[in-house]
Amino acid sequence: MEGDGIMKLETNVEGSFYVTIACIDCDQCRQLAPETFSEVSGYSAVIKQPIHPTEKAKAFQALLACPTGAIHSEDKEGLREAMQDFPLLINDGVYYCGFTSHRSYGASSYLIVHPDGNWLVDAPRWHPHLVENIEKLGGINYIFLTHQDDVADAARYASHFQAERFIHEKELSAQPDAEHIMKGTEPISWHPDFRLIMAPGHTPGHMLLLYRQQFLFTGDHLAWDRDQEDLTAYRDHCWYSWTEQTRSMQRLAEETFSWILPGHGDRIHLPPLQMKEAMNRLVRRMQKQ
Ligand SMILES: [Fe+2]
Structure with missing residues (x-):
C-alpha cells in the first residue's frame, strides 16, 4: 500500500513482514505466530522474519487475523492459502x-x-x-x-x-x-x-x-x-x-x-x-x- 513505508514501526526487524502504527496492541498476532511477533514498547513488532513454511503460514494467519490491517508483507506467496485456514x-x-x-x-x-x-x-x-x-x-x-x-x-x-x-x-x-x-x-x-x-x-x-x-x-x-x-x-x-x-x-x-x-x-x-x-x-x- 502506498505510503506504508513511513507508517512502519521502527521496532520491526528488516524484511518482508512488518507492523505499522495502525497496531492497537491486541495480541492476536503474538498468539498466532509467537516466533515472528512480539510486544515491543507497547505495540506488536516483527522480531524475527518467518523462514520455514510453517512459520510463514502462521505469520500470514496473523496478518489476516489483525483487526486493523497493521501487518503487511511484501512477499504475498502463501497469503491466499492462509485465507483458507480460517476457521x-x-x-x-x-x-x-x-x-x-x-x-x-x-x-x-x-x-x-x-x-x-x-x-x-x-x-x-x-x-x-x-x-x-x-x-x-x-x-x-x-x-x-x-x-x-x-x-x-x-x-x-x-x-x-x-x-x-x-x-x-x-x-x-x-x-x-x-x-x-x-x-x-x-x-x-x-x-x-x-x-x-x-x-x-x-x-x-x-x-x-x-x-x-x-x-x-x-x-x-x-x-x-x-x-x-x-x-x-x-x-x-x-x-x-x-x-x-x-x-x-x-x-x-x-x-x-x-x-x-x-x-x-x-x-x-x-x-x-x-x-x-x-x-x-x-x-x-x-x-x-
Ligand atoms: Fe469487553
Missing part, C-alpha cells in the same frame, strides 16, 4: 474464527460445529472467505454474544445465516434485535451440551458459554496469562464492578471445564482438577484486590 480447528469441533474486528478491539470469536446446529461465540468481522468456509462447515444456527463489546458484525452474520442471537438484557443496546434475551444471574442449560452462565462484572450482563463441560467461552471475564502462567481477570478493564466480577468468578469455580477460550488474552487447556485449583487461586487473589 482454525482448536479441538473437537471447536474453531477459532480469526478475522477479528477493530470494533471489538481484536477480540477472538469461535465456531462450534454441532449436530444439532452450529454456534458462533461472539463475532468476527465480515469476510467472504470466512463466510464461505463456515458455510462448508454447515453454517451458523446460533450466535452467542458474551457482552456488548464483542458483537462486531454479528447482525450481518445472523442475517446471512438466519441465525438466532443470544444476549443478556443488560447488554441489549449492542444488539437490540437479538432473538433470545437472557435475564437474571442463574445459569441456564439451554441444551444438554450448552450451558449459559451469567457472569456480571466486566459488564453488567456478561455471559459465558460452557460447551460439553469442557470448553468455556469466557469473553472478557477470564483468560490465561502466559507471563504469570496462571488464570487472570482484568481489573484495569473491569467496566462495571470488580466485586460482582469476583462473585461471578467464585460461582464459576463450581463448574467443571478444561478449556478457556477468551475474547482477549490467551487460551488454555488444563486437566479439570488443575483448572479448579487455578480458579480457586484466582478467586482468592481477586478477593484481596
Whole structure:
C-alpha cells in the first residue's frame, strides 16, 4: 500500500513482514505466530522474519487475523492459502474464527460445529472467505454474544445465516434485535451440551458459554496469562464492578471445564482438577484486590 513505508514501526526487524502504527496492541498476532511477533514498547513488532513454511503460514494467519490491517508483507506467496485456514480447528469441533474486528478491539470469536446446529461465540468481522468456509462447515444456527463489546458484525452474520442471537438484557443496546434475551444471574442449560452462565462484572450482563463441560467461552471475564502462567481477570478493564466480577468468578469455580477460550488474552487447556485449583487461586487473589 502506498505510503506504508513511513507508517512502519521502527521496532520491526528488516524484511518482508512488518507492523505499522495502525497496531492497537491486541495480541492476536503474538498468539498466532509467537516466533515472528512480539510486544515491543507497547505495540506488536516483527522480531524475527518467518523462514520455514510453517512459520510463514502462521505469520500470514496473523496478518489476516489483525483487526486493523497493521501487518503487511511484501512477499504475498502463501497469503491466499492462509485465507483458507480460517476457521482454525482448536479441538473437537471447536474453531477459532480469526478475522477479528477493530470494533471489538481484536477480540477472538469461535465456531462450534454441532449436530444439532452450529454456534458462533461472539463475532468476527465480515469476510467472504470466512463466510464461505463456515458455510462448508454447515453454517451458523446460533450466535452467542458474551457482552456488548464483542458483537462486531454479528447482525450481518445472523442475517446471512438466519441465525438466532443470544444476549443478556443488560447488554441489549449492542444488539437490540437479538432473538433470545437472557435475564437474571442463574445459569441456564439451554441444551444438554450448552450451558449459559451469567457472569456480571466486566459488564453488567456478561455471559459465558460452557460447551460439553469442557470448553468455556469466557469473553472478557477470564483468560490465561502466559507471563504469570496462571488464570487472570482484568481489573484495569473491569467496566462495571470488580466485586460482582469476583462473585461471578467464585460461582464459576463450581463448574467443571478444561478449556478457556477468551475474547482477549490467551487460551488454555488444563486437566479439570488443575483448572479448579487455578480458579480457586484466582478467586482468592481477586478477593484481596
Ligand atoms: Fe469487553
